[in-house]
Amino acid sequence: MFLMETKRIVVVILGGILNAIALNFFLIKANVYAGGFTGVAQLVSSVFQDFLGIGIGTGILLLILNIPVALLGWFKVGKGFTIYSIISVVVTTVFLEVLPVITVSDDIILNAVAGGVIAGIGVGFTLKWGASTGGMDIIAMILSRMQDKPIGVYFLTLNGVIIAFAGILYEPENALYTMLTLYITTRVIDAIHTRHExxxxxxxxxxxxxxxxxxxxxxxxxxxxxxxxxxxxxxxxxxxxxxxxxxxxxxxxxxxxxxxxxxxxxxxxxxxxxxxxxxxx
The missing domain is CATH 3.30.70.120 (Alpha-Beta Plaits)
Structure with a gap:
């Protein structure tokens, strides 16, 4: 059991690192957004930086957004599931702040594809080992216990808002590339684990x-x-x-x-x- 839990923690840590790499190396500079709370944090950080001149890191915002969700998950979902989610969020936050935000490629399509694949691998293996990346996963877990209605609509709604703002605040093409990233991430997660409710x-x-x-x-x-x-x-x-x-x-x-x-x-x-x-x- 100890070995199994150790492996799960290692996988969660590696998943958080991969999420940070996808953002800092590919998505942030290209103004292409991830899904869920990570995408929200990324979008808010971009707005603060580009329109208000205030530099707030994506990692810090991700951590702030997850605090109330983690508290809700602690009491409504379970301590074990929530602890692994907290580890994932903390690791992602730390590496988002430690790793430099760089441009690996000037091709926005390559950034969208590479970021989507790497993020999908990170999330997919985290889910496969019985943990989560926090945010919408915890909310979906709670909703799945409260009602029998499909919870995919909540993911779709949040991601739809992210896509819309990407197109409104920047170029319409950014919304299309964000859709590409979200699609690739979902397909990779499906291949590794499952995204079905x-x-x-x-x-x-x-x-x-x-x-x-x-x-x-x-x-x-x-x-x-x-x-x-x-x-x-x-x-x-x-x-x-x-x-x-x-x-x-x-x-x-x-x-x-x-x-x-x-x-x-x-x-x-x-x-x-x-x-x-x-x-x-």
Whole structure:
């Protein structure tokens, strides 16, 4: 467990460093914006610098924006998830302030693509290891427990505001390049982890009762168990169906590995659900 937590912290730190590199080396100088709270901090910093002549670093603003969200997450989501989010935000803030803001390329398209790929790798691996980059991830986690409506609309709305202001305050092309960066970041995250709000896990196991008890000890989710038989071995097994949020995917993987390492699990995207989805996690 200690080794696993150490690895998770290392991944979170590396993810924060990659986010800082994407911003300072590619996006900031090009006036191309990232998504979520990072993009908001970047946009506010640009406005203060270019229109008011006040130099406030993106990292400092990112930290300030995340303080109330972290407090909310501490009480509404859980201490463990929030602690990793705080580590990610602090690391990103520190390296945004330490690393120089430079121009690697004068080609805005190359900046948009490179920044989007690097940021996507950082966020994707952070999510894959059961942590988050703070900001909208914590808000989405809270919303996913409060209601069964898609939370993607909140991401879309915030990113839409960032894109609009990028086009209004600077050149309209900046809005288009920001859209390109956000699209690439999302695709990279999808390739590494998943950006879908909910996923369905189908688990083939010999230890359905033990696995069910272990899952319910960690999370409150409905589970359907149906008999199954191996086509080759003719061995009687059980298939477990459950729908979870993407933030719980790491925890589910750890539970399965600890309870039944021989279980076979298929995780698929859930585009929509009808009926009751347990939300009192």
């Amino acid at each position: 909910k996923v369905t896990a189908m688990i083939i196991t010999r230890k359905a009762d033990e696995l069910q008890a272990a899952i319910h000890k960690k999370m409150v989710r409905g589970i359907t168990i149906v008999p199954a038989k191996g086509a080759y071995s003719k061995e009687d097994k059980n298939m477990m169906f459950l729908v979870i949020t993407r933030y719980e995917l790491y925890d589910l993987e750890q539970i399965i590995n600890e309870t039944d390492p021989e279980a076979f699990t298929n995780v698929v995207q859930t585009t929509g659900i009808f009926g009751f989805f347990r939300r009192d996690h």
